Amino acid sequence: MGCVRKVTEDLYWVGVNDKRLHLFENIHPIPRGVSYNSYLLMDEKTVLFDTVDWSGCREFLKNIEEVLNGADLDYLVVNHMEPDHASSMEEVLIRYPNCKVISNEKAFMFMHQFGFVVEGRKEIVKEGDTKCFGKHTVTFVAAPMVHWPEAMVTFDTTNGVLFSADAFGSFGSLDGKLFNDEVDFDRDWIDDARRYFTNIVGKYGPFVQLLLKKAATVPIQMFCPLHGPVWRTDLGYFIDKHDKWSRYEPEEKGVLIVYASMYGNTEAAAQQLASRLCEKGMTNVSVYDVSKTHVSYLVAEAFKYSHIVLASVTYNLNIYPLMYDFLHHLKILNFQKRTFGLIENGTWAIKSGSLMKKFINEELKECKVLGSQVSVNSSAGESNAPEFETLADALIESMK
Ligand code: FEO
Numbered sequence: 001m002g003c004v005r006k007v008t009e010d011l012y013w014v015g016v017n018d019k020r021l022h023l024f025e026n027i028h029p030i031p032r033g034v035s036y037n038s039y040l041l042m043d044e045k046t047v048l049f050d051t052v053d054w055s056g057c058r059e060f061l062k063n064i065e066e067v068l069n070g071a072d073l074d075y076l077v078v079n080h081m082e083p084d085h086a087s088s089m090e091e092v093l094i095r096y097p098n099c100k101v102i103s104n105e106k107a108f109m110f111m112h113q114f115g116f117v118v119e120g121r122k123e124i125v126k127e128g129d130t131k132c133f134g135k136h137t138v139t140f141v142a143a144p145m146v147h148w149p150e151a152m153v154t155f156d157t158t159n160g161v162l163f164s165a166d167a168f169g170s171f172g173s174l175d176g177k178l179f180n181d182e183v184d185f186d187r188d189w190i191d192d193a194r195r196y197f198t199n200i201v202g203k204y205g206p207f208v209q210l211l212l213k214k215a216a217t218v219p220i221q222m223f224c225p226l227h228g229p230v231w232r233t234d235l236g237y238f239i240d241k242h243d244k245w246s247r248y249e250p251e252e253k254g255v256l257i258v259y260a261s262m263y264g265n266t267e268a269a270a271q272q273l274a275s276r277l278c279e280k281g282m283t284n285v286s287v288y289d290v291s292k293t294h295v296s297y298l299v300a301e302a303f304k305y306s307h308i309v310l311a312s313v314t315y316n317l318n319i320y321p322l323m324y325d326f327l328h329h330l331k332i333l334n335f336q337k338r339t340f341g342l343i344e345n346g347t348w349a350i351k352s353g354s355l356m357k358k359f360i361n362e363e364l365k366e367c368k369v370l371g372s373q374v375s376v377n378s379s380a381g382e383s384n385a386p387e388f389e390t391l392a393d394a395l396i397e398s399m400k
Pocket of ligand 1 (some may be wrong): 080082084085147166210227296
């Protein structure tokens with residue numbers, strides 16, 4: 001049966017995988033691809049939960065046709081109107097003219113804006129409304145700003161399945177392995193899940209917290225998100241990650257070092273600090289070149305670690321542009337609650353340290369900059385050795 005997978009006895013995954021797209025939202029690299037998940041419930045009424053990106057529409061329609069096996073489609077529930085999930089609804093509605101669309105007022109407004117014709121087919125629901133499809137009764141729960149304002153999740157009270165929209169999702173193509181227990185998630189998926197969450201939903205932490213509180217009040221057995229694996233075991237592991245990310249609390253004590261270097265001297269300074277840290281026993285250190293690493297990876301790593309060291313050359317009397325871009329991304333994603341250390345470099349006017357400090361103090365919430373700073377004049381020499389020692393000690397001390 002094509003690419004379809006059975007989720008429960010009467011629920012089917014009818015989504016598609018996309019390994020051809022280079023940039024998710026035309027900004028975030030997805031070397032492992034992405035899945036657009038859609039689910040079809042075969043109850044007395046047939047119900048499709050969300051659709052897929054337009055690029056996968058043909059395969060998606062085939063999946064639906066296979067599962068319906070001649071039956072008509074009665075309902076389409078739209079939990080989220082972003083086009084990677086909703087753009088194929090137009091084609092679904094053309095092919096299944098009796099299909100009614102269930103969603104909230106705001107989502108219908110967005111459908112109108114995108115030009116989807118749903119007049120005469122709308123069933124508007126709001127927070128707490130229920131709908132019975134035969135054996136299954138579902139409740140609709142608002143999830144505003146997770147990740148758009150119209151977002152909602154749908155909870156099947158009959159079997160505990162939560163259609164969780166953008167929540168509990170991940171980058172990465174499924175490649176046949178639909179369930180979290182069919183992969184080694186903590187080894188192979190968590191980095192992409194973190195990068196997905198922090199870059200896509202990271203800004204809306206308080207709204208994710210609201211959703212987590214609502215989710216705690218119902219007996220969820222399974223998460224069926226719009227991207228990535230379906231969760232049917234160990235839900236607490238993933239809930240805990242989302243709880244930390246959305247409270248902007250680090251997952252690990254450790255140091256992320258991001259450096260901006262033109263000729264290798266600032267890079268050498270970053271490596272020197274890494275060596276000092278490891279020598280002192282703090283080996284949970286990751287070092288990245290800001291010029292070679294897409295900012296979405298840096299953002300995800302920043303959410304992971306408790307401490308961040310920025311090492312930047314001074315560029316046109318400013319912070320190196322790509323380092324500034326990283327800081328700007330942290331700001332617009334509402335990043336908070338971290339301790340920073342700084343390494344600055346410059347040949348004739350060293351400015352990057354004071355400018356990065358000002359940015360962190362003025363633009364990032366609940367972040368502090370350690371007093372000890374390394375100031376390099378072109379290349380780190382013997383005179384800098386005590387500064388590296390002091391910064392390494394200060395980082396380790398502030399972890400206690
Ligand atoms: Fe994958 Fe907010 O959509």
